Amino acid sequence: MGWWDCPVCGNRLHVKLSENELAVRCVRCRASAVSESIIGVLVEQLPALDRYAALELSSRGVLAGWLRNRVASLQLSEWMPDHPLGAIIDGVRNEDVQRLTFANASFDLVTSTEVFEHVADDARGFSEVHRVLRPGGAFVFTVPLMDRPDTHERARLHEGRIEHVDTPEYHDDSFAGTDRVLCFRNYGLDIVDRLCAAGFERVRIVTPSISMLGHARRVLVARKTECMRDG
Ligand SMILES: [Zn+2]
Known part of the structure:
Protein backbone atom coordinates (compact mmCIF):
# COMPACT_ATOMS: atom_id res chain seq x y z
CA MET A 1 0.00 0.00 0.00
CA VAL A 15 -2.15 -0.63 -3.86
CA LYS A 16 0.61 -2.59 -5.54
CA LEU A 17 -0.75 -5.85 -6.97
CA SER A 18 2.62 -6.92 -8.39
CA GLU A 19 6.02 -5.46 -9.33
CA ASN A 20 4.77 -3.69 -12.43
CA GLU A 21 3.87 -0.08 -13.31
CA LEU A 22 0.43 -1.19 -14.52
CA ALA A 23 -0.19 -3.07 -11.25
CA VAL A 24 0.26 -0.02 -8.99
CA ARG A 25 -3.25 1.43 -8.86
CA CYS A 26 -5.43 4.04 -7.23
CA VAL A 27 -8.08 2.10 -5.30
CA ARG A 28 -10.82 4.58 -6.22
CA CYS A 29 -10.40 5.35 -9.96
CA ARG A 30 -8.16 2.37 -10.84
CA ALA A 31 -5.57 4.64 -12.52
CA SER A 32 -2.23 2.85 -12.93
CA ALA A 33 1.15 4.35 -12.10
CA VAL A 34 1.61 4.92 -15.86
CA SER A 35 -1.65 6.91 -16.14
CA GLU A 36 -0.93 8.86 -12.96
CA SER A 37 2.59 9.63 -14.17
CA ILE A 38 1.54 11.10 -17.52
CA ILE A 39 -1.47 12.95 -16.07
CA GLY A 40 0.67 14.45 -13.29
CA VAL A 41 3.20 15.65 -15.88
CA LEU A 42 0.48 17.06 -18.17
CA VAL A 43 -0.89 19.10 -15.25
CA GLU A 44 2.57 20.37 -14.28
CA GLN A 45 3.91 21.11 -17.75
CA LEU A 46 0.89 22.33 -19.72
CA PRO A 47 -0.97 25.03 -17.80
CA ALA A 48 -2.99 26.01 -20.91
CA LEU A 49 -4.30 22.46 -21.43
CA ASP A 50 -7.92 23.66 -21.49
CA ARG A 51 -7.25 25.55 -24.74
CA TYR A 52 -5.69 22.61 -26.57
CA ALA A 53 -6.91 20.50 -29.45
CA ALA A 54 -5.62 17.07 -28.45
CA LEU A 55 -5.09 13.67 -30.07
CA GLU A 56 -4.79 10.62 -27.80
CA LEU A 57 -3.62 7.44 -29.50
CA SER A 58 -6.08 5.19 -27.69
CA SER A 59 -9.81 5.18 -27.12
CA ARG A 60 -10.20 3.82 -23.63
CA GLY A 61 -8.48 3.95 -20.32
CA VAL A 62 -7.96 6.53 -17.64
CA LEU A 63 -6.00 9.05 -19.75
CA ALA A 64 -8.63 9.23 -22.52
CA GLY A 65 -11.38 9.78 -19.94
CA TRP A 66 -9.35 12.35 -18.04
CA LEU A 67 -8.45 14.35 -21.19
CA ARG A 68 -12.09 14.48 -22.30
CA ASN A 69 -12.90 16.87 -19.46
CA ARG A 70 -9.70 18.91 -19.67
CA VAL A 71 -8.97 19.90 -23.26
CA ALA A 72 -10.86 22.11 -25.73
CA SER A 73 -11.30 19.23 -28.18
CA LEU A 74 -10.23 15.62 -28.11
CA GLN A 75 -9.71 13.10 -30.92
CA LEU A 76 -9.33 9.47 -29.85
CA SER A 77 -7.85 6.88 -32.18
CA GLU A 78 -6.91 3.21 -32.36
CA TRP A 79 -5.16 1.21 -35.01
CA MET A 80 -7.67 -1.23 -36.51
CA PRO A 81 -5.85 -2.91 -39.41
CA ASP A 82 -9.03 -4.44 -40.88
CA HIS A 83 -10.60 -1.03 -41.55
CA PRO A 84 -9.67 1.88 -43.86
CA LEU A 85 -7.39 4.49 -42.31
CA GLY A 86 -9.29 7.59 -41.21
CA ALA A 87 -12.59 5.70 -40.89
CA ILE A 88 -14.69 6.14 -37.76
CA ILE A 89 -15.47 2.77 -36.19
CA ASP A 90 -17.89 2.86 -33.24
CA GLY A 91 -16.97 6.49 -32.66
CA VAL A 92 -13.21 5.89 -32.74
CA ARG A 93 -11.01 7.02 -35.61
CA ASN A 94 -8.82 4.36 -37.21
CA GLU A 95 -5.25 5.66 -37.38
CA ASP A 96 -1.85 4.12 -38.01
CA VAL A 97 0.66 6.43 -36.35
CA GLN A 98 3.10 5.71 -39.19
CA ARG A 99 0.56 7.14 -41.68
CA LEU A 100 -1.74 9.57 -39.89
CA THR A 101 -4.65 10.87 -41.99
CA PHE A 102 -4.80 14.25 -40.21
CA ALA A 103 -3.74 17.48 -41.94
CA ASN A 104 -0.47 19.16 -40.96
CA ALA A 105 -0.66 21.25 -37.78
CA SER A 106 -4.00 19.84 -36.58
CA PHE A 107 -3.26 19.51 -32.86
CA ASP A 108 -1.67 21.33 -29.92
CA LEU A 109 -1.10 18.11 -28.01
CA VAL A 110 -0.58 14.45 -28.90
CA THR A 111 -0.49 11.87 -26.11
CA SER A 112 0.11 8.15 -25.89
CA THR A 113 0.94 5.57 -23.25
CA GLU A 114 2.87 2.42 -24.03
CA VAL A 115 2.34 2.62 -27.79
CA PHE A 116 5.62 3.36 -29.58
CA GLU A 117 7.49 0.26 -28.46
CA HIS A 118 4.90 -1.58 -30.61
CA VAL A 119 5.32 0.60 -33.73
CA ALA A 120 7.51 -1.09 -36.36
CA ASP A 121 8.83 2.17 -37.83
CA ASP A 122 8.90 4.45 -34.81
CA ALA A 123 10.99 7.09 -36.63
CA ARG A 124 8.18 7.49 -39.13
CA GLY A 125 5.63 7.53 -36.29
CA PHE A 126 7.52 10.28 -34.46
CA SER A 127 7.75 12.28 -37.71
CA GLU A 128 4.02 11.90 -38.26
CA VAL A 129 3.23 13.14 -34.75
CA HIS A 130 5.55 16.10 -35.38
CA ARG A 131 3.76 16.82 -38.67
CA VAL A 132 0.26 16.94 -37.17
CA LEU A 133 1.37 19.16 -34.27
CA ARG A 134 1.14 22.93 -34.53
CA PRO A 135 4.28 24.99 -33.85
CA GLY A 136 4.48 25.26 -30.07
CA GLY A 137 2.62 21.97 -29.68
CA ALA A 138 3.69 19.13 -27.40
CA PHE A 139 3.98 15.38 -27.73
CA VAL A 140 3.68 13.88 -24.24
CA PHE A 141 3.95 10.10 -23.94
CA THR A 142 5.27 7.09 -22.09
CA VAL A 143 7.10 3.97 -23.15
CA PRO A 144 8.94 1.43 -21.01
CA LEU A 145 12.31 3.18 -20.65
CA MET A 146 15.55 1.50 -19.61
CA ASP A 147 18.32 3.27 -17.71
CA ARG A 148 20.87 2.66 -20.43
CA PRO A 149 22.07 4.82 -23.28
CA ASP A 150 21.01 2.72 -26.24
CA THR A 151 17.70 1.38 -27.42
CA HIS A 152 17.70 -2.40 -27.79
CA GLU A 153 16.04 -3.49 -31.01
CA ARG A 154 14.12 -6.76 -30.65
CA ALA A 155 12.38 -7.04 -34.02
CA ARG A 156 12.01 -5.23 -37.34
CA LEU A 157 9.87 -5.27 -40.43
CA HIS A 158 11.70 -6.38 -43.57
CA GLU A 159 9.78 -6.50 -46.86
CA GLY A 160 6.53 -6.76 -44.96
CA ARG A 161 7.61 -9.58 -42.67
CA ILE A 162 8.61 -9.42 -39.03
CA GLU A 163 12.19 -10.44 -38.36
CA HIS A 164 13.10 -11.17 -34.77
CA VAL A 165 16.57 -10.08 -33.77
CA ASP A 166 16.02 -11.11 -30.14
CA THR A 167 13.56 -13.24 -28.19
CA PRO A 168 10.04 -12.02 -29.01
CA GLU A 169 8.54 -9.95 -26.20
CA TYR A 170 4.76 -9.40 -26.11
CA HIS A 171 2.74 -6.93 -24.05
CA ASP A 172 -0.95 -6.90 -23.18
CA ASP A 173 -3.15 -4.55 -25.13
CA SER A 174 -6.30 -3.14 -23.56
CA PHE A 175 -8.05 -2.46 -26.90
CA ALA A 176 -7.31 -5.82 -28.49
CA GLY A 177 -8.45 -7.57 -25.29
CA THR A 178 -6.77 -10.93 -24.90
CA ASP A 179 -4.55 -10.32 -27.92
CA ARG A 180 -0.93 -9.55 -27.20
CA VAL A 181 1.21 -7.18 -29.19
CA LEU A 182 4.84 -7.50 -30.19
CA CYS A 183 7.37 -5.20 -28.56
CA PHE A 184 9.74 -4.09 -31.33
CA ARG A 185 12.29 -2.53 -28.98
CA ASN A 186 13.26 -1.66 -25.43
CA TYR A 187 13.93 2.07 -25.43
CA GLY A 188 17.04 3.56 -23.88
CA LEU A 189 17.81 7.19 -23.16
CA ASP A 190 18.65 7.74 -26.84
CA ILE A 191 14.90 8.08 -27.37
CA VAL A 192 15.66 11.80 -26.94
CA ASP A 193 17.90 11.67 -30.03
CA ARG A 194 15.27 9.71 -31.93
CA LEU A 195 12.72 12.44 -31.24
CA CYS A 196 15.16 15.17 -32.25
CA ALA A 197 15.87 13.27 -35.47
CA ALA A 198 12.12 13.35 -36.17
CA GLY A 199 12.12 17.14 -35.93
CA PHE A 200 11.34 17.82 -32.27
CA GLU A 201 13.51 20.66 -31.05
CA ARG A 202 13.12 20.50 -27.29
CA VAL A 203 12.88 17.09 -25.64
CA ARG A 204 12.87 16.28 -21.93
CA ILE A 205 12.53 13.10 -19.92
CA VAL A 206 10.42 14.17 -16.93
CA THR A 207 10.49 12.14 -13.72
CA PRO A 208 7.16 12.39 -11.81
CA SER A 209 7.45 14.07 -8.44
CA ILE A 210 5.83 11.09 -6.66
CA SER A 211 7.69 7.76 -6.58
CA MET A 212 4.47 5.67 -6.69
CA LEU A 213 5.93 2.78 -4.71
CA GLY A 214 8.98 2.87 -6.96
CA HIS A 215 6.90 2.47 -10.13
CA ALA A 216 6.45 6.01 -11.40
CA ARG A 217 6.98 6.03 -15.16
CA ARG A 218 9.22 8.71 -16.67
CA VAL A 219 7.38 10.82 -19.24
CA LEU A 220 8.70 12.14 -22.56
CA VAL A 221 7.80 15.77 -23.28
CA ALA A 222 8.79 16.74 -26.83
CA ARG A 223 8.06 20.21 -28.17
CA LYS A 224 7.69 21.42 -31.71
CA THR A 225 9.28 24.81 -31.24
CA GLU A 226 12.42 26.86 -31.84
CA CYS A 227 15.73 25.03 -32.13
CA MET A 228 16.83 24.13 -28.61
CA ARG A 229 17.40 20.87 -26.80
CA ASP A 230 17.76 19.85 -23.19
CA GLY A 231 17.16 16.78 -21.00
ZN1 LIG B 1 -7.58 7.96 -8.50
Whole structure:
Protein backbone atom coordinates (compact mmCIF):
# COMPACT_ATOMS: atom_id res chain seq x y z
CA MET A 1 0.00 0.00 0.00
CA GLY A 2 1.05 3.60 -0.55
CA TRP A 3 -0.38 7.04 0.12
CA TRP A 4 -0.27 10.01 -2.25
CA ASP A 5 -2.77 12.25 -4.03
CA CYS A 6 -4.02 10.57 -7.19
CA PRO A 7 -3.79 13.28 -9.91
CA VAL A 8 -6.94 11.86 -11.49
CA CYS A 9 -9.39 11.64 -8.57
CA GLY A 10 -7.59 12.99 -5.50
CA ASN A 11 -7.85 9.72 -3.58
CA ARG A 12 -4.78 8.88 -1.46
CA LEU A 13 -4.80 5.10 -1.01
CA HIS A 14 -2.93 3.07 -3.65
CA VAL A 15 -2.15 -0.63 -3.86
CA LYS A 16 0.61 -2.59 -5.54
CA LEU A 17 -0.75 -5.85 -6.97
CA SER A 18 2.62 -6.92 -8.39
CA GLU A 19 6.02 -5.46 -9.33
CA ASN A 20 4.77 -3.69 -12.43
CA GLU A 21 3.87 -0.08 -13.31
CA LEU A 22 0.43 -1.19 -14.52
CA ALA A 23 -0.19 -3.07 -11.25
CA VAL A 24 0.26 -0.02 -8.99
CA ARG A 25 -3.25 1.43 -8.86
CA CYS A 26 -5.43 4.04 -7.23
CA VAL A 27 -8.08 2.10 -5.30
CA ARG A 28 -10.82 4.58 -6.22
CA CYS A 29 -10.40 5.35 -9.96
CA ARG A 30 -8.16 2.37 -10.84
CA ALA A 31 -5.57 4.64 -12.52
CA SER A 32 -2.23 2.85 -12.93
CA ALA A 33 1.15 4.35 -12.10
CA VAL A 34 1.61 4.92 -15.86
CA SER A 35 -1.65 6.91 -16.14
CA GLU A 36 -0.93 8.86 -12.96
CA SER A 37 2.59 9.63 -14.17
CA ILE A 38 1.54 11.10 -17.52
CA ILE A 39 -1.47 12.95 -16.07
CA GLY A 40 0.67 14.45 -13.29
CA VAL A 41 3.20 15.65 -15.88
CA LEU A 42 0.48 17.06 -18.17
CA VAL A 43 -0.89 19.10 -15.25
CA GLU A 44 2.57 20.37 -14.28
CA GLN A 45 3.91 21.11 -17.75
CA LEU A 46 0.89 22.33 -19.72
CA PRO A 47 -0.97 25.03 -17.80
CA ALA A 48 -2.99 26.01 -20.91
CA LEU A 49 -4.30 22.46 -21.43
CA ASP A 50 -7.92 23.66 -21.49
CA ARG A 51 -7.25 25.55 -24.74
CA TYR A 52 -5.69 22.61 -26.57
CA ALA A 53 -6.91 20.50 -29.45
CA ALA A 54 -5.62 17.07 -28.45
CA LEU A 55 -5.09 13.67 -30.07
CA GLU A 56 -4.79 10.62 -27.80
CA LEU A 57 -3.62 7.44 -29.50
CA SER A 58 -6.08 5.19 -27.69
CA SER A 59 -9.81 5.18 -27.12
CA ARG A 60 -10.20 3.82 -23.63
CA GLY A 61 -8.48 3.95 -20.32
CA VAL A 62 -7.96 6.53 -17.64
CA LEU A 63 -6.00 9.05 -19.75
CA ALA A 64 -8.63 9.23 -22.52
CA GLY A 65 -11.38 9.78 -19.94
CA TRP A 66 -9.35 12.35 -18.04
CA LEU A 67 -8.45 14.35 -21.19
CA ARG A 68 -12.09 14.48 -22.30
CA ASN A 69 -12.90 16.87 -19.46
CA ARG A 70 -9.70 18.91 -19.67
CA VAL A 71 -8.97 19.90 -23.26
CA ALA A 72 -10.86 22.11 -25.73
CA SER A 73 -11.30 19.23 -28.18
CA LEU A 74 -10.23 15.62 -28.11
CA GLN A 75 -9.71 13.10 -30.92
CA LEU A 76 -9.33 9.47 -29.85
CA SER A 77 -7.85 6.88 -32.18
CA GLU A 78 -6.91 3.21 -32.36
CA TRP A 79 -5.16 1.21 -35.01
CA MET A 80 -7.67 -1.23 -36.51
CA PRO A 81 -5.85 -2.91 -39.41
CA ASP A 82 -9.03 -4.44 -40.88
CA HIS A 83 -10.60 -1.03 -41.55
CA PRO A 84 -9.67 1.88 -43.86
CA LEU A 85 -7.39 4.49 -42.31
CA GLY A 86 -9.29 7.59 -41.21
CA ALA A 87 -12.59 5.70 -40.89
CA ILE A 88 -14.69 6.14 -37.76
CA ILE A 89 -15.47 2.77 -36.19
CA ASP A 90 -17.89 2.86 -33.24
CA GLY A 91 -16.97 6.49 -32.66
CA VAL A 92 -13.21 5.89 -32.74
CA ARG A 93 -11.01 7.02 -35.61
CA ASN A 94 -8.82 4.36 -37.21
CA GLU A 95 -5.25 5.66 -37.38
CA ASP A 96 -1.85 4.12 -38.01
CA VAL A 97 0.66 6.43 -36.35
CA GLN A 98 3.10 5.71 -39.19
CA ARG A 99 0.56 7.14 -41.68
CA LEU A 100 -1.74 9.57 -39.89
CA THR A 101 -4.65 10.87 -41.99
CA PHE A 102 -4.80 14.25 -40.21
CA ALA A 103 -3.74 17.48 -41.94
CA ASN A 104 -0.47 19.16 -40.96
CA ALA A 105 -0.66 21.25 -37.78
CA SER A 106 -4.00 19.84 -36.58
CA PHE A 107 -3.26 19.51 -32.86
CA ASP A 108 -1.67 21.33 -29.92
CA LEU A 109 -1.10 18.11 -28.01
CA VAL A 110 -0.58 14.45 -28.90
CA THR A 111 -0.49 11.87 -26.11
CA SER A 112 0.11 8.15 -25.89
CA THR A 113 0.94 5.57 -23.25
CA GLU A 114 2.87 2.42 -24.03
CA VAL A 115 2.34 2.62 -27.79
CA PHE A 116 5.62 3.36 -29.58
CA GLU A 117 7.49 0.26 -28.46
CA HIS A 118 4.90 -1.58 -30.61
CA VAL A 119 5.32 0.60 -33.73
CA ALA A 120 7.51 -1.09 -36.36
CA ASP A 121 8.83 2.17 -37.83
CA ASP A 122 8.90 4.45 -34.81
CA ALA A 123 10.99 7.09 -36.63
CA ARG A 124 8.18 7.49 -39.13
CA GLY A 125 5.63 7.53 -36.29
CA PHE A 126 7.52 10.28 -34.46
CA SER A 127 7.75 12.28 -37.71
CA GLU A 128 4.02 11.90 -38.26
CA VAL A 129 3.23 13.14 -34.75
CA HIS A 130 5.55 16.10 -35.38
CA ARG A 131 3.76 16.82 -38.67
CA VAL A 132 0.26 16.94 -37.17
CA LEU A 133 1.37 19.16 -34.27
CA ARG A 134 1.14 22.93 -34.53
CA PRO A 135 4.28 24.99 -33.85
CA GLY A 136 4.48 25.26 -30.07
CA GLY A 137 2.62 21.97 -29.68
CA ALA A 138 3.69 19.13 -27.40
CA PHE A 139 3.98 15.38 -27.73
CA VAL A 140 3.68 13.88 -24.24
CA PHE A 141 3.95 10.10 -23.94
CA THR A 142 5.27 7.09 -22.09
CA VAL A 143 7.10 3.97 -23.15
CA PRO A 144 8.94 1.43 -21.01
CA LEU A 145 12.31 3.18 -20.65
CA MET A 146 15.55 1.50 -19.61
CA ASP A 147 18.32 3.27 -17.71
CA ARG A 148 20.87 2.66 -20.43
CA PRO A 149 22.07 4.82 -23.28
CA ASP A 150 21.01 2.72 -26.24
CA THR A 151 17.70 1.38 -27.42
CA HIS A 152 17.70 -2.40 -27.79
CA GLU A 153 16.04 -3.49 -31.01
CA ARG A 154 14.12 -6.76 -30.65
CA ALA A 155 12.38 -7.04 -34.02
CA ARG A 156 12.01 -5.23 -37.34
CA LEU A 157 9.87 -5.27 -40.43
CA HIS A 158 11.70 -6.38 -43.57
CA GLU A 159 9.78 -6.50 -46.86
CA GLY A 160 6.53 -6.76 -44.96
CA ARG A 161 7.61 -9.58 -42.67
CA ILE A 162 8.61 -9.42 -39.03
CA GLU A 163 12.19 -10.44 -38.36
CA HIS A 164 13.10 -11.17 -34.77
CA VAL A 165 16.57 -10.08 -33.77
CA ASP A 166 16.02 -11.11 -30.14
CA THR A 167 13.56 -13.24 -28.19
CA PRO A 168 10.04 -12.02 -29.01
CA GLU A 169 8.54 -9.95 -26.20
CA TYR A 170 4.76 -9.40 -26.11
CA HIS A 171 2.74 -6.93 -24.05
CA ASP A 172 -0.95 -6.90 -23.18
CA ASP A 173 -3.15 -4.55 -25.13
CA SER A 174 -6.30 -3.14 -23.56
CA PHE A 175 -8.05 -2.46 -26.90
CA ALA A 176 -7.31 -5.82 -28.49
CA GLY A 177 -8.45 -7.57 -25.29
CA THR A 178 -6.77 -10.93 -24.90
CA ASP A 179 -4.55 -10.32 -27.92
CA ARG A 180 -0.93 -9.55 -27.20
CA VAL A 181 1.21 -7.18 -29.19
CA LEU A 182 4.84 -7.50 -30.19
CA CYS A 183 7.37 -5.20 -28.56
CA PHE A 184 9.74 -4.09 -31.33
CA ARG A 185 12.29 -2.53 -28.98
CA ASN A 186 13.26 -1.66 -25.43
CA TYR A 187 13.93 2.07 -25.43
CA GLY A 188 17.04 3.56 -23.88
CA LEU A 189 17.81 7.19 -23.16
CA ASP A 190 18.65 7.74 -26.84
CA ILE A 191 14.90 8.08 -27.37
CA VAL A 192 15.66 11.80 -26.94
CA ASP A 193 17.90 11.67 -30.03
CA ARG A 194 15.27 9.71 -31.93
CA LEU A 195 12.72 12.44 -31.24
CA CYS A 196 15.16 15.17 -32.25
CA ALA A 197 15.87 13.27 -35.47
CA ALA A 198 12.12 13.35 -36.17
CA GLY A 199 12.12 17.14 -35.93
CA PHE A 200 11.34 17.82 -32.27
CA GLU A 201 13.51 20.66 -31.05
CA ARG A 202 13.12 20.50 -27.29
CA VAL A 203 12.88 17.09 -25.64
CA ARG A 204 12.87 16.28 -21.93
CA ILE A 205 12.53 13.10 -19.92
CA VAL A 206 10.42 14.17 -16.93
CA THR A 207 10.49 12.14 -13.72
CA PRO A 208 7.16 12.39 -11.81
CA SER A 209 7.45 14.07 -8.44
CA ILE A 210 5.83 11.09 -6.66
CA SER A 211 7.69 7.76 -6.58
CA MET A 212 4.47 5.67 -6.69
CA LEU A 213 5.93 2.78 -4.71
CA GLY A 214 8.98 2.87 -6.96
CA HIS A 215 6.90 2.47 -10.13
CA ALA A 216 6.45 6.01 -11.40
CA ARG A 217 6.98 6.03 -15.16
CA ARG A 218 9.22 8.71 -16.67
CA VAL A 219 7.38 10.82 -19.24
CA LEU A 220 8.70 12.14 -22.56
CA VAL A 221 7.80 15.77 -23.28
CA ALA A 222 8.79 16.74 -26.83
CA ARG A 223 8.06 20.21 -28.17
CA LYS A 224 7.69 21.42 -31.71
CA THR A 225 9.28 24.81 -31.24
CA GLU A 226 12.42 26.86 -31.84
CA CYS A 227 15.73 25.03 -32.13
CA MET A 228 16.83 24.13 -28.61
CA ARG A 229 17.40 20.87 -26.80
CA ASP A 230 17.76 19.85 -23.19
CA GLY A 231 17.16 16.78 -21.00
ZN1 LIG B 1 -7.58 7.96 -8.50
